[in-house]
Amino acid sequence: MQKLLDWMEKALDAILILMMIVMGSAVVLQVASRYIANRPTSWSEEVARYIFVWITFLGSAVVIRKRRHVDVSVLTDRLPPRAAWVVYLVADAAMLFLLGTLTWAGIGITAVAHRQLSAAMDLPMSLAYAAMPIGTGLMFVFLVATMMWEWKHGRRIGGGEQL
Amino acid sequence: MNAFLMLILFAAILIRIPLSLSLGFSCLVVLFLTENVSILIMPQRMFAGIDSFSLLAIPFFLLAGNLMTASGITQRVLAFANSVVGRFPGGLAMTNIVTNIFFGGISGSAVADCAAIGSIMMPAMMKEGYGKSFAVAVNANAAIVAPIIPPSILFVMYGVLTGQSITRLFVAGAVPGVLIGLGFILVAYFVSKKRNYPRHSPSSFKEILVTFKDSALAILMPVFILGGIITGAFTVTECSAMAVVYALVVGLFVYRGLKLRDLIPVIRSTCHTTAIIMLIVGMAKAFSWVMINNRLPENVAAFILQTTSNPVVILLMINVVLLIAGCFMEANAVLVMFIPVLYPLTQMAKIDPIHFGIIACVNLCVGLVTPPVGLTLNLSCQMTECKLEDGARDSLPFLAIGFIGLLVLTYYPPLSLTLPALLMR
Numbered sequence: 001m002q003k004l005l006d007w008m009e010k011a012l013d014a015i016l017i018l019m020m021i022v023m024g025s026a027v028v029l030q031v032a033s034r035y036i037a038n039r040p041t042s043w044s045e046e047v048a049r050y051i052f053v054w055i056t057f058l059g060s061a062v063v064i065r066k067r068r069h070v071d072v073s074v075l076t077d078r079l080p081p082r083a084a085w086v087v088y089l090v091a092d093a094a095m096l097f098l099l100g101t102l103t104w105a106g107i108g109i110t111a112v113a114h115r116q117l118s119a120a121m122d123l124p125m126s127l128a129y130a131a132m133p134i135g136t137g138l139m140f141v142f143l144v145a146t147m148m149w150e151w152k153h154g155r156r157i158g159g160g161e162q163l
Numbered sequence: 164m165n166a167f168l169m170l171i172l173f174a175a176i177l178i179r180i181p182l183s184l185s186l187g188f189s190c191l192v193v194l195f196l197t198e199n200v201s202i203l204i205m206p207q208r209m210f211a212g213i214d215s216f217s218l219l220a221i222p223f224f225l226l227a228g229n230l231m232t233a234s235g236i237t238q239r240v241l242a243f244a245n246s247v248v249g250r251f252p253g254g255l256a257m258t259n260i261v262t263n264i265f266f267g268g269i270s271g272s273a274v275a276d277c278a279a280i281g282s283i284m285m286p287a288m289m290k291e292g293y294g295k296s297f298a299v300a301v302n303a304n305a306a307i308v309a310p311i312i313p314p315s316i317l318f319v320m321y322g323v324l325t326g327q328s329i330t331r332l333f334v335a336g337a338v339p340g341v342l343i344g345l346g347f348i349l350v351a352y353f354v355s356k357k358r359n360y361p362r363h364s365p366s367s368f369k370e371i372l373v374t375f376k377d378s379a380l381a382i383l384m385p386v387f388i389l390g391g392i393i394t395g396a397f398t399v400t401e402c403s404a405m406a407v408v409y410a411l412v413v414g415l416f417v418y419r420g421l422k423l424r425d426l427i428p429v430i431r432s433t434c435h436t437t438a439i440i441m442l443i444v445g446m447a448k449a450f451s452w453v454m455i456n457n458r459l460p461e462n463v464a465a466f467i468l469q470t471t472s473n474p475v476v477i478l479l480m481i482n483v484v485l486l487i488a489g490c491f492m493e494a495n496a497v498l499v500m501f502i503p504v505l506y507p508l509t510q511m512a513k514i515d516p517i518h519f520g521i522i523a524c525v526n527l528c529v530g531l532v533t534p535p536v537g538l539t540l541n542l543s544c545q546m547t548e549c550k551l552e553d554g555a556r557d558s559l560p561f562l563a564i565g566f567i568g569l570l571v572l573t574y575y576p577p578l579s580l581t582l583p584a585l586l587m588r
Binding site for chain 1: 182209210214216218222223226404408433435443493538
């Protein structure tokens with residue numbers, strides 16, 4: 001199970017890196033096309049923006065696996081370990097509830113967006129919106145896996161990442 | 164309903180739900196309790212919050228800064244700074260601050276600079292006999308000039324939220340950022356003199372020239388960045404992408420400290436940081452929609468304008484609110500949550516929007532050092548295994564400068580508004 005997730009994390013990281021390269025190239029190309037070819041591209045901005053949304057949600061999924069989203073530990077640091085575990089359990093339940101709902105709502109909004117076309121490329125907007133249900137769904141899966149790992153090893157993974 | 168929203172948010176943060184998800188969770192609960200609103204509004208607002216060409220400048224400026232760091236410019240800039248200010252009492256502390264001022268023009272993120280410079284400077288300072296807590300204090304505080312000196316992620320965010328020109332904000336931030344940095348240098352000087360911290364033997368003029376030549380491409384980067392956007396050659400986002408190209412060329416071919424195999428970890432960590440920030444932005448956007456839907460901005464404006472319409476008092480109140488929020492929240496999140504509420508009020512009170520942007524961002528930068536969620540202070544403490552309380556105690560004189568700077572900037576607008584007026588029409 002964890003092996004499969006390790007593999008998924010690596011694959012996601014590879015996709016993220018690729019996306020960042022494409023996103024950067026699109027904007028550089030936009031500048032180049034304006035100054036060198038004298039004909040600004042219309043698609044580059046849209047490509048970059050939609051990839052940006054994908055990076056946000058796929059990246060968030062990778063980041064949640066080691067619990068590296070910024071958090072505040074002032075209260076939980078001062079609790080006895082047993083009490084802290086209970087608090088963490090409540091927190092994780094709330095997070096799963098949020099991520100589950102967002103996945104479901106994300107599918108809903110993607111379905112709505114499927115009927116709209118993007119302004120420059122005439123592609124269905126669902127291609128961009130799908131980042132949300134897929135990203136939050138992956139966050140849900142990764143968080144469950146992290147909780148299972150912690151349960152088995154009896155300790156909590158990491159803390160908030162410093163930005 | 165607004166009080167309830169805040170209460171859930173606060174509780175969620177306290178039980179250590181990440182900030183982004185705390186915003187999302189409180190927003191979700193209130194949406195479930197609101198009649199006649201579809202839950203689909205939440206992903207819809209999140210998408211709208213992230214899907215912005217201007218905000219693309221954030222990952223690009225982050226990437227450019229990370230690439231420059233990976234190519235080893237930190238040592239070059241340090242050497243130059245040390246050759247200039249190393250001769251004074253507390254020379255190494257001043258070197259740290261001067262390096263941060265230069266680095267502020269390369270990256271737009273305080274936390275990135277804090278890590279890059281701190282990993283070299285804090286051990287060096289401790290080795291020379293500066294106390295651990297002082298090294299932490301210098302490092303954590305000096306880093307906050309980064310998001311004030313252009314380029315700055317916070318200004319990008321403020322510009323997107325209010326529709327103000329990001330270029331103008333960048334230009335307006337230059338003088339305040341450098342002034343606060345100079346204030347920090349003064350503090351470092353007096354504290355070091357009192358505690359007898361060591362000075363380095365003075366460098367000759369030639370050494371200064373040589374170290375400058377070695378670091379010029381990094382130090383002059385902000386000049387290119389600002390030049391490109393002030394002249395209108397590039398938009399801010401295009402400019403941030405060109406900064407990445409610049410950093411790549413300098414790192415790979417000029418300084419040659421950057422190797423092709425370094426690129427993968429650098430890009431990967433930039434993606435992760437981007438995701439962390441932008442998830443906060445997306446969730447905060449949905450959160451602020453709920454606040455606006457519950458008429459919070461109007462109520463706040465009406466309530467405050469009832470008591471006073473004096474801009475001096477209003478700015479003071481806003482500063483207090485932002486400082487308190489900044490103690491508990493990440494700066495970008497505070498901006499996305501509070502600017503839609505506070506901005507209409509400042510416009511009714513006829514406060515210049517650029518001036519207000521500088522105030523808000525400087526305020527939140529001071530909040531980067533204040534516990535419990537002082538990102539740069541926490542990070543510096545973690546890096547040296549210093550107690551947060553000790554680091555915070557030695558931060559007090561620097562914080563005082565931060566507060567004084569904030570007050571002066573708040574009540575003397577020309578400090579921020581003169582440069583944009585001169586350089587731009």
